[in-house]
Amino acid sequence: MSTSSSDIAILGGGISGIIAALELEARDVFPTLYESSDRLGGRVKTDFFDDIPLDHGFQVLLTAYPEVVNYLDLSTLDLHYFRPGAYIFGKDGKVELIGDAFRDPSFLWPTIKANAASVLDKIKLLAEQRRISGLSVEEIFNQPDQSTLESLYSKYSERFINQFFKPFYGGIFLEKELQTSVKQFEFVFHMFANGYAALPKGGMQSVIDQLSSKLTKTKVLLNHKVTIEEVKDRHDKVIQTFAEKDQKWHGTEVFYFELPKASRYSEKLKNVIGLFPESNSVNSIHVLKGRNTTILSASVIGVSEDSDRLEGLIREEIQTRSGIEPGKLIKHYKIEKALPVISEMRYNPDSLEVDPAILRSGDYLLYPSLNAAMCSGRMVAEKALQN
Ligand SMILES: Cc1cc2nc3c(=O)[nH]c(=O)nc-3n(C[C@H](O)[C@H](O)[C@H](O)COP(=O)(O)OP(=O)(O)OC[C@H]3O[C@@H](n4cnc5c(N)ncnc54)[C@H](O)[C@@H]3O)c2cc1C
Structure with a gap:
């Protein structure tokens, strides 16, 4: 050699x-x-606004990734963990919270009450969580191929798919119709079930x-x-x-707004992602808090020809559905080549x-x-x- x-x-x-x-x-x-x-x-890149890391596109580190465990010393990354659930800011103005009550019992009651999923959906989700978290990654990738959407339709109601799976997994795949392979879906689901989604204090970089x-x-x-x-x-x-x-690539845009004042959700969205089902502008939001500033990160699936118009739509949608008033735009990233279409x-x-x-x-x-x-x-x- x-x-x-x-x-x-x-x-x-x-x-x-x-x-x-x-x-x-x-x-x-x-x-x-x-x-x-x-x-x-x-594609992993971070800028800073004061002490707040602004990643070029919303991405998270899944702590259960086998290669992450192999290569990274997570203890020195000062990880900020997301709770295993999501707020759903519905089109009708209703806000619901759903999540994995086994790992975070405070999700139990809101999840039982949530209308985004039927009782059958919730039972099925628990069964699927057991099944998928017990599979090996090789088993996941060796199964017959179909789209994520096809697979979900065989298990869950259309309402649950539209209210939760499309914005949550659409935001991960960066495509709204969940045409991505069920292999990728079950791989990510498996990683969520066996670990946490986290952001290093200094951003993904x-x-x-x-x-x-x-x-x-x-x-x-x-x-x-x-x-x-x-x-x-x-x-x-x-x-x-x-x-x-x-x-071929899937793209995304992310807008970082200053939050001039605290709102009902600005604290909660530090640890839980907020989803905007059936939206033509924003797909998800979360909050980043620094020493002196609080920033709202708003992510979009796909890229638009007119980012100024998109910003206006995002502001309106966030305010109408969540009551949060996005303040000054701090930074905007448009990433045309974010995830390869495979x-x-x-x-x-x-x-x-x-x-x-x-x-x-x-x-x-x-x-x-x-x-x-x-x-x-x-x-x-x-x-x-x-x-
Ligand atoms: C917005 C966004 C969100 C994401 N979310 C997640 C997530 O939540 N979880 C997750 O696991 N993954 C996520 N990803 C995917 C993850 O970032 C990528 O899978 C990973 O970074 C790909 O690494 P890579 O080395 O394969 O490719 P790249 O990072 O694309 O590296 C290729 C490199 O080649 C360089 N290059 C290109 N052409 C040339 C040339 N001619 N000569 C020399 N150098 C060249 C480029 O500058 C680049 O540095 C996300 C990606 C994006 C963009």
Whole structure:
């Protein structure tokens, strides 16, 4: 095995590229990592407003992800946990709270009372929670494929699907009609049932900072947008971690508003996400609290041509349904390429190698998630060292 610093090139410094570099370093192979932007992290990126982290798009760390457990020291990320439930701000002005009463008993009574789900829905959900949390991820990914919506229709009422599943999982898949594979749905459901959704105090970029601080011998070249063709003569092997141009994507927008005054829900939405079913503008909201400022984060599924108009609609919808008055717009991110559209989801990649000298990794090869990005990074490094 060679230990030259230029033997293996990694193109792209997102999670997958960083993990690949860490795995190579662990075996005394020191790659060159080319990253087109001015920082590592790829789609995981955070800015700050005072002491409040503003992630580029709402994303959470699921603590049960096997690769997260493997690679991250969660104890130093100062995690802020979401409670396992959601407020539903209905179109009719009614607000309901539903959640997992087994893990958080304070959800019990509001969930029993909630009209968003029938009694049968609630019983079915408990049964599904037992079933899915008991499956292995391999079993989840090996099942016959169908859309999440098809699978939900065979189990729950239309009302429950519209009031809860569409805004909750639509916000995770970044598509409203839940056409995403049931494999991704059950994978995420399994992770929610077996762990927590959390945000590091320093935003999602803390994950990148923790991982990249462990890179000691990788040669990191920022602001280097390169193609395989351009670098392949300089290296024995090239690992490309980003998708090709024809990859289709789901997009999202997130608006961060200052909250000038406290409202009935501004405290509660610090730990519980708020859903807006059947909305054409905002899909979900939550609150971020700093030393001197409170910020409302409002997420949208898809991207709009007219963000100013969208902002107006969001303000109106939030105020009408929740009574919260969004104040000054602090920041707005429009992310057109947030999650790759994947027709065939896999847990383990079977085509990392394009030819013996060119390999691929990235979430777009498996299923969209941090876990997949980490897993593919680990596996591509192992593959690169095999031959
Ligand atoms: C808004 C949003 C919400 C999300 N929510 C969640 C969530 O809640 N939970 C979850 O698990 N996952 C979530 N994800 C997905 C998660 O962020 C991704 O799965 C993960 O970051 C993908 O990492 P990657 O390394 O595969 O790809 P990327 O992060 O896309 O990395 C590819 C890298 O390649 C670089 N690059 C591109 N072209 C070139 C070139 N020519 N030369 C050199 N470098 C190049 C890019 O700049 C980038 O840094 C979300 C993503 C977004 C955007």
